[in-house]
Amino acid sequence: MSNCQDNYCATFRNYPSLLLYQEEQATRSQWERHRVKDLRVEPLDKAAPLYSDLSSFASGVSRDAVEDTAKNLGLAMRMAEGCYPIRDTAYKSLLGRAKISGSALPKLKRDTLASVLNARLGLYGAEALLLIRDEKVTAVHADDAADYSVLPVNELLRALQNKLDKRFPGSKFENGYLSSGQIKGIGPKMAERLYDAFGLQALEVLDKEPERLLEVKGITESKLEKIKSSYLMNRGARDVIAFLAPHGVSPNRAVKLYQEYKGQTMDIVKNHPYRLCELAGIGFKTADTIAYSMGFDRLSAERVDAALLYTLTEAEENGHLCMEKHAFINACLKLLDTEGLTMMAAANRAAKLVENGQLVSFGKYVYRTKTAHAESHLAQRIRQFVRVQVQGIKTLDNELSQEEARLGVQFAPEQREAIKMALSHSLSIITGGPGTGKTMIQRAILDIYKRHDPEEKICYCAPTGRAARRMEDSTGFPASTIHRALNLMPGEEGGQNSPEPIDAKLVLVDEVSMLDIYLANKLLDAVMLGSRLVLIGDADQLPSVGTGAVLSEMITSGCVPVVRLDKVFRQEAGSxxxxxxxxxxxxxxxxxxxxxxxxxxxxxxxxxxxxxxxxxxxxxxxxxxxxxxxxxxxxxxxxxxxxxxxxx
Structure with missing residues (x-):
């Protein structure tokens, strides 16, 4: 077992040794309650008078503890019985949890930093509760009804952190906001200069007396105008950024959140934090941490509902359209990890979500409503295509012979069947592994159709730009991405935007194994009924990165005409x-x-x-x-x- 005094690191050979260590630490730890006016943070670097005066420290504080603190954090807490060196965790209790963390603060002189911390002590109210351990102040807290002295160390520190989260609703100064890049003209270095010049009043100066920024080196009249203009544009997002930064939400993500909810953002963050899960990039764990700091009950209906929806969202990110009901509830309970929450209680909340239309139950499976509608709509659209008859090419056998002569090959029986099917059906699928001739079949379909209907348009596309370029190089026909053919931007496939109708009588799509449920919906909506839609891909490849395995499910359904290419031509005979x-x-x-x-x-x-x-x-x-x-x-x-x- 090894200890790192200020970072609380310990390594254990086995679980019993960890329990023994915690019991010893609980015995050696003590809580002390003090009036805030009797407490004061003092500098403890080597230049400070306190460094050379060991008699000023409380009984039991060793020279080693003083030396260690002087080389690292360099701060001490003075109370009635004497001084204690401050551990890094207590520093974070005072500073980090008070929402005034930033890259500039650790660089301040120790006496200046002590002044900052003394200013924050007032937030603790009439009394402060100090945890003393290993000769140092480990944590600072206040206003606790519970007796934390009887808790194991791990539970004690968890309770302490949650209480501190609730205690500090925010601060006027947040260096993370100044250095976030949201204010044009202020980067990390300039943010440090502003803090050095104005301290905790930096944002107040920017808000009420922006001309004073001219006192800071590097800020000219023109730069000041740029800063003022940018600040006014982003002013509404400031509180959101400052509030969410300690929870690991980046400034850019916080700005997107503000752009989504505008003036309601802070109300949502504080009163309905689980709605943050609706925004991509903010997961349930982050929203749950924020909610806990706001005092939300761990068994609240809002929390359980959010976890149920997020469980399905996470499943969709792993490719699944739905989940089996029991597996769904178990996964949700694992995510919530809350004592006292039963499977029946979670299932009842899921039933409520089905009643209000947020979830859809189908047989033994459960979907998010959006995903269920997407699957249902795609199935209906496929049925419409299959029922439509298209006029075949009467001379197709002759056309195939001409194409064989032109390419200098003889099509295998299944290749001839695939070409005939593609040109004779409204919707068809050609599937096969590498080397089975899919590219040559595409070229033959395009050549024959172009010769037969030279005036008709052709749409030749694939899910990615790389695949489209390879198709164009292999066949000589212009190809594009599906997004470009639909006039959609990447990421819009799951949105409400209607795709651009595809004005083509032949639509040939390659690499369809990469197609997810939402892009497949957009594609089939854009293709006109009566056109020929040919889907080509390897059903044995990994499914799409997005939600659903569209190609393999369409093949398995048995509703769509399919030709499987089994013979591999790329390897030598007998390979x-x-x-x-x-x-x-x-x-x-x-x-x-x-x-x-x-x-x-x-x-x-x-x-x-x-x-x-x-x-x-x-x-x-x-x-x-x-x-x-x-x-x-x-x-x-x-x-x-x-x-x-x-x-x-």
Whole structure:
């Protein structure tokens, strides 16, 4: 076990030793209640008179404790029985929890910093409760009805932090706001200069006497006008930024919150903090911390409701449209981690959310309303497409023969079937793994359709710009992203904005495995009924980053015409790689082994990486030479990843 005196770090060999340590610390800790007027913070750096006067310290305070504090924080607390060095945690109780934290403060001279802390002591009311441990003041608190002296140290410190959060509603000065970049002309360094010049009144000066900023080096008349103009524009967000900064919410995120709720923001933050979960980037844990500091009951209906909704939101971020009801309630209870909250109580709140339309129950599954509507609407739109008949190309067999001659290939039976299906149905899916000829099929579909209807427009697109460029390079046809085809900005697919209708009779979309439920809805809404919509992708690839596995679910439904491409043309005939890929996709565990497909045993990831590096290239080089070899390995950020092995 090792201790770091000012940072409370301890390492334990096992759990019993941790319990023993906490029991010892609880015994050695003591609470002392003092009147605020009897307390005073004093400098304890090596230049301070107190440093050389050990007799001024309370009984039991050693020279080592004084030396340690002088080299680090450099502050002491004077009370009736003498002085105690101040630990870093007590400093944070006085300073950080009083919402006056900032990069400038630790750089102040110790006597100036002591003055700042003395000014904050008034916030504690008539009395202050000090925790004395290991010869130092560990925490400062006030107005507690409970007797914290009997609590274990871990519970004591948690209770202390929660009480302090409630105690300080805010401060006029927040250096985090000044240095946040929200005020043009004031960066971190200028914020420090302003604080050095005006201390806690920095924002008050900016608010009421901005001309005084000219006293600060680096601020000219023109810069002052820039600062004043920017400050007036962001003035409403100031309190929001200052209030949320101690809870880990960045100034930019706080400004977005203010832009969303305008003048209601502070009311929402203080009285309805769980609504912050509606804003992307602010999770339940952050909102819960803010709510707890505002005195919200851990068993309140608002808290449980927010956790239920957030549980589904988090599931959607992991790709799921819905959750099984029991798993949903259990996940919510785990998130809340609240003693006394039962599964039945959480389930009753979920039923209330279903009643008021925030959740949707379907069979044994539960959805957020927005997601349920998206899935239902997409299913209805697919049904509409499937029911529409399109006029086929009467000379399609001749067109296929011409295309084979033009490309110098002979289509496999399933490839011919895929092309015919795509040109004969309103909605169709072509799926297959790498090397099965999907790109060649796309080129054939585009060529045949263009020859048959040269005046009709074609929309050729994919979810990403990279995929669109590859499609254009491979086929020679112009391609774009789906967002560009729909005239949407990235991130708007889940919003209420209507997509731009796609004015094309053939819409061919590649890499559809990357399509989520919201973008799929926008796409099918934009395509006119009576057009041909061809969806191409590998159903065995990882599902989309967004919500839902649209391609694989459409295939599984059996409602949409599908052609599966099984034959791999990219590997040589007889390749075990292609054969085993097919076996794995079909669920077989027994594979074919040989020179081109081998299993190398290794006890660890690092060992596997080392063996790969030593092996270098396959035992049997490909006939086209080493420069055509492509090692298959994990992505960057992994011991066997491309970055690590590429470096070697």
């Amino acid at each position: 075990r790689i292609a054969a085993n890929a097919k076996l794995i996709r079909n669920g077989y565990k027994t594979l074919e082994w040989g020179e081109d497909f081998a299993f190398v045993e290794s006890p660890s990831i690092e060992g596997s990486a080392e063996k790969n590096i030593k092996r270098g290239v396959p035992v049997r080089p490909l006939r086209r030479g080493r420069r055509h070899l492509r090692p298959v390995r994990p992505v960057y950020g992994h011991a066997q990843g491309a970055g690590t092995q590429g470096h070697h």
